[in-house]
Amino acid sequence: MQVTPNCSLSWRAAVIFYLWVCTASLGIALVFVWLGYWPVLPFAGLEMMVLGVALWLSLHRGSYREVISIFPDRIEVARGRTRQRECTVFPLHWARVNLRPTRLASYPSRLVISSHGRSCEIGRCLTESERIGLGRRLDELIGTTAHTPDRWQEVAKPGNAHR
Amino acid sequence: MSTATDAHHDEHHDAPSGWRRWVFATNHKDIGTMYLVFALTLFFVGGAMAMVIRAELFQPGLQFVDPGFFNQMTTMHALMMIFGAVMPAFVGLANWMVPLMVGAPDMALPRMNNWSFWILPVAFGLLLSTLFVSGGAPAAGWTMYPPLVLQTGDAFPFLIFSVHLMGMSSIMGAINIVVTIMNMRAPGMGLLKMPLFVWTWLITAYLLILAMPVLAGAVTMLLTDEYFGTSFFNAGGGGDPLMFQHVFWFFGHPEVYIMILPAFGIVSQIIPTFARKPLFGYDSMVYATASIAFLSFIVWAHHMFTVGMPLAGQLFFMFATMLIAVPTGVKVFNWMTTMWRGSMTFETPMLFAIGFVFLFTIGGFSGLMLGITPADFQYHDTYFVVAHFHYVLVPGAVFAIMAGVYYWLPKWTGHMYNEKLGKLHFWLSAIFVNVTFFPQHFLGLAGMPRRIPDYATQFADFNMVSSIGAFVFGASQLLFVYIIWSCVRGGEKASQQVWEGAEGLEWTVPSPAPHHTFEVAPEVK
Numbered sequence: 039m040q041v042t043p044n045c046s047l048s049w050r051a052a053v054i055f056y057l058w059v060c061t062a063s064l065g066i067a068l069v070f071v072w073l074g075y076w077p078v079l080p081f082a083g084l085e086m087m088v089l090g091v092a093l094w095l096s097l098h099r100g101s102y103r104e105v106i107s108i109f110p111d112r113i114e115v116a117r118g119r120t121r122q123r124e125c126t127v128f129p130l131h132w133a134r135v136n137l138r139p140t141r142l143a144s145y146p147s148r149l150v151i152s153s154h155g156r157s158c159e160i161g162r163c164l165t166e167s168e169r170i171g172l173g174r175r176l177d178e179l180i181g182t183t184a185h186t187p188d189r190w191q192e193v194a195k196p197g198n199a200h201r
Numbered sequence: 202m203s204t205a206t207d208a209h210h211d212e213h214h215d216a217p218s219g220w221r222r223w224v225f226a227t228n229h230k231d232i233g234t235m236y237l238v239f240a241l242t243l244f245f246v247g248g249a250m251a252m253v254i255r256a257e258l259f260q261p262g263l264q265f266v267d268p269g270f271f272n273q274m275t276t277m278h279a280l281m282m283i284f285g286a287v288m289p290a291f292v293g294l295a296n297w298m299v300p301l302m303v304g305a306p307d308m309a310l311p312r313m314n315n316w317s318f319w320i321l322p323v324a325f326g327l328l329l330s331t332l333f334v335s336g337g338a339p340a341a342g343w344t345m346y347p348p349l350v351l352q353t354g355d356a357f358p359f360l361i362f363s364v365h366l367m368g369m370s371s372i373m374g375a376i377n378i379v380v381t382i383m384n385m386r387a388p389g390m391g392l393l394k395m396p397l398f399v400w401t402w403l404i405t406a407y408l409l410i411l412a413m414p415v416l417a418g419a420v421t422m423l424l425t426d427e428y429f430g431t432s433f434f435n436a437g438g439g440g441d442p443l444m445f446q447h448v449f450w451f452f453g454h455p456e457v458y459i460m461i462l463p464a465f466g467i468v469s470q471i472i473p474t475f476a477r478k479p480l481f482g483y484d485s486m487v488y489a490t491a492s493i494a495f496l497s498f499i500v501w502a503h504h505m506f507t508v509g510m511p512l513a514g515q516l517f518f519m520f521a522t523m524l525i526a527v528p529t530g531v532k533v534f535n536w537m538t539t540m541w542r543g544s545m546t547f548e549t550p551m552l553f554a555i556g557f558v559f560l561f562t563i564g565g566f567s568g569l570m571l572g573i574t575p576a577d578f579q580y581h582d583t584y585f586v587v588a589h590f591h592y593v594l595v596p597g598a599v600f601a602i603m604a605g606v607y608y609w610l611p612k613w614t615g616h617m618y619n620e621k622l623g624k625l626h627f628w629l630s631a632i633f634v635n636v637t638f639f640p641q642h643f644l645g646l647a648g649m650p651r652r653i654p655d656y657a658t659q660f661a662d663f664n665m666v667s668s669i670g671a672f673v674f675g676a677s678q679l680l681f682v683y684i685i686w687s688c689v690r691g692g693e694k695a696s697q698q699v700w701e702g703a704e705g706l707e708w709t710v711p712s713p714a715p716h717h718t719f720e721v722a723p724e725v726k
Contacts, residue, residue: 046386055383063411066451070418075433075448077425078418085372085414092376096309096384 039107041172043163045100052093060086104160108179115151115158128153135176137169149173224319227311228716229300232318234613236293237606239321240286241682244599246329247281248675250274255637255671257654258664271654272340273332279343283460284367285325287594290602291463292317292374295402298609299378301707302396304387306718309380317373324366331356342652344449345420347434347442351427361424368413375409378402387706393487396705397480400487401466404494408455408462411498416452419445443508450501458497460594462490464561464601465532468554470705471608472536475551476543477702482535489528489535496525506577515574522572529565533558548700549623553604556596556631564592567642582652585645591638596631603630603681610688611695615713618688622680629677636670 047055067082098119105116113133116125132153139147149161149169161169226232253274257265266274296314300307308314331338336354339345345360353360382403386395395403422433423445432438434445465486473480480486502510502518510518536558545551567589571577580586603626611617640663645651649660656664695712710718 044388045384046388046390047384052383059407059410063414066411067414067418070415070448073444075418075422075444077421077433078415078448081414081417081421085376085410088372089376089379089410092310092313092380093384096380100384 039105039172039175041104041106041161041164043100043102045097047097047100049097049101052097056090056093059089102163106160106176113151113180115160126151126156126158128156128158130180133180135173135180137173151176225315226318227307227315229296229308229311229314230613230714230716232308232311232314233293233295233297235318236289236296236321239318240290240293240602241685243281243285243289243325245678247278247286248678250278250281251671252675254278255668258656259668260665261656261658261661263655266654268654269337269340272342272652273338275652276339276342277328277332280328280339281325282594283343283456284364284371285321287460287598287602288371289321291402291405291460291598292371294398294463294467294602294605294609295374295378297613298707299381299399299402300385301612301710301714301718302399302705303382303385303390304706305381305385308377309385310377313373314377317370317377320366320370320373324363324370327359327366328363331359334359344446344453345423346449347423347426347445350423357427358424361420364420365417368417371409372413375406375413378406379410382406393484396466397469397483397486398463398466401462401469401490404490405459405462408459408494408497412452412455412459415448416456419448419452422448443505446505446508447501450504451498454501454504455494455497457590457593458493460598461561462494464557464598465490467601467605467608468536468557469532471550471554471604472539472558474608474700474703475548475554476540476545478539478543479704480535481538482531485531486535489531492528493525496521496528500525503572503577506574507581519572519574523569526565526569533562533565544702548607549618549620549627550604550608552624552627552631553600553607556627557600557604560592560596560600560631560634564589564594564597567592580645582650583645584641584649584651587651588638588641588645591641595638596634600630600634606685608700609707610685611699612707612712612714614689615695615711616688616692617695618684618692622684626677626680626684629680630674633670633674633677637667637674638670640664640667640670 063082063086064079067079070076070078101119103118105114107114107116108130110130112130113128114125115128118124128151134152136150136152137147138150147166147169148159149164149172150157150159152158161172164172223231223235226235253266254271257263257271296308299305328338334355336356339350339353339356339360341350341353345364350357350360382395382399422431425431426433426435426440430438432440434440434442436442469480469486500518500522502514503522506515506518540555547555567585571580571586571589607618607623644660644663644667647660649656649664697711698708699712700708707714
């Protein structure tokens with residue numbers, strides 16, 4: 039199962055867009071340099087740097103991935119951006135999936151896998167309904183909630199106690 | 202599993218309350234509200250300066266202020282209104298509405314958004330403080346032409362620094378808007394499915410990114426000429442003061458469109474809603490906006506026809522200027538065609554939108570008159586120019602902002618505003634904006650120069666009418682504040698849809714819009 043945030047711009051499109059803006063902005067600045075008004079150039083360069091950083095940050099956040107793999111004996115949660123940075127392993131039969139409600143109604147809930155005192159939050163980039171769906175699906179696969187099928191709807195309501 | 206929202210709302214999971222909510226705000230709605238309140242405040246500060254100007258011009262002779270202070274008022278009024286009222290108001294509307302319209306949970310860079318806003322009060326605090334320094338506030342006009350501006354007293358470095366800060370704020374805001382629109386659109390929302398307001402802001406942000414470094418460079422060169430012995434614009438050292446005008450207007454003319462393109466976007470949202478018809482010629486509206494933006498970069502010298510330009514240059518800039526009338530005409534035609542045979546109703550936002558179309562067109566036509574080089578020699582630096590740009594900026598940009606505020610106020614507050622008072626506000630504004638600025642066309646054509654505290658007696662009557670119009674227009678804006686205030690405090694509950702004919706993602710969320718908007722991912726088909 040792979041969890042990814044929404045991103046409406048591809049890296050390739052972002053690079054093309056950035057180069058286009060740089061060409062226009064630095065082109066104007068270079069004309070002024072040619073006329074002897076060089077102080078325009080550092081401002082244009084600085085601005086393009088900020089735009090580049092802003093685009094990179096936004097796309098970098100969008101390249102976040104969580105890969106949740108379920109094996110007969112364990113669950114592996116691998117996470118990272120361009121490559122896997124962190125992998126947490128839980129023994130399948132001891133792992134529990136919990137949706138922790140929030141203190142305030144308008145804040146997102148937290149979906150957590152835990153076992154033996156360790157826990158790992160997943161699906162932070164999902165919407166509320168998708169997080170509930172993911173939790174329910176994991177619960178089915180792990181088999182901890184076969185006896186309490188409605189608990190996801192219950193837990194999802196803000197203010198409900200953590201089970 | 203791919204989803205429709207980004208992870209950005211973890212930026213404010215532990216959102217503070219009380220004053221910390223505003224100082225450390227990262228939520229686009231809070232920051233949008235702060236921008237709008239700031240813009241309204243500066244609208245009244247700049248408006249008070251306009252009242253000083255009109256009081257002095259009520260009669261010939263010097264009655265209330267000395268000429269030096271009069272020049273400070275004209276300069277500060279312009280800077281306050283352009284950089285403190287109109288631009289922040291549009292940025293506030295963008296902050297509030299762009300994420301809602303593209304289906305994003307927030308702006309792409311919420312912390313930078315907070316910085317963009319909080320730089321502004323510092324910048325305007327600095328600028329206003331110059332009223333109390335030795336030599337008074339800047340008095341060389343908002344265009345800051347050398348060598349006159351170099352005669353400013355201690356206020357000069359404050360002026361340059363505050364302009365730099367305003368520019369930084371604008372650039373950071375523009376970059377945030379560009380990245381949000383490019384990268385955070387809901388699944389299915391292609392570029393040509395975006396609402397017109399989003400499109401116009403994307404193009405405006407692009408204009409800001411291209412134009413602002415030029416202004417920053419220009420004012421930095423002024424600073425180095427004054428304090429570091431350079432001679433960029435100092436004829437005595439081999440520089441050319443005229444080149445400042447070229448550099449300034451290369452920024453300044455796109456700046457004019459920065460202040461009007463988002464207004465086009467707002468009106469393009471409102472007219473289809475109250476005509477209950479889709480916008481006529483959506484694609485042509487987008488292309489017209491882009492064409493206007495492009496043309497805005499190649500017409501700067503029409504502000505300088507009288508400086509002694511070669512004939513070929515004058516002809517080029519004249520024809521390029523007149524060319525802008527074509528895409529602008531396309532837009533006006535499309536708005537009219539959208540209204541044609543529509544099931545129109547005339548709620549306050551629609552009244553302001555129609556007022557915008559009608560009165561902005563008058564400003565556009567007087568602009569065409571000014572664009573004709575030989576005619577411009579007659580009108581240059583007269584009250585005709587003052588009338589022209591005030592028609593573009595007051596019943597143009599300001600009316601569009603007011604239309605937008607009335608249109609989205611129920612979505613922001615969850616309450617309906619008082620419709621009767623809203624209509625009264627419109628009619629007072631529409632009548633007295635014309636009483637204020639229409640006579641200024643005649644004053645200009647008769648030869649009254651701009652930026653003077655005293656004038657010949659033949660201009661007395663029209664000046665008196667203009668001043669009366671300005672006082673009533675100014676006073677009627679207090680009604681606007683009362684309407685907003687009472688709507689924030691309570692009133693009839695607004696539904697999710699608010700307006701019967703409204704379409705777009707912002708109308709699919711409850712009123713008021715929740716703190717975190719798109720917890721359920723929107724889908725655009």
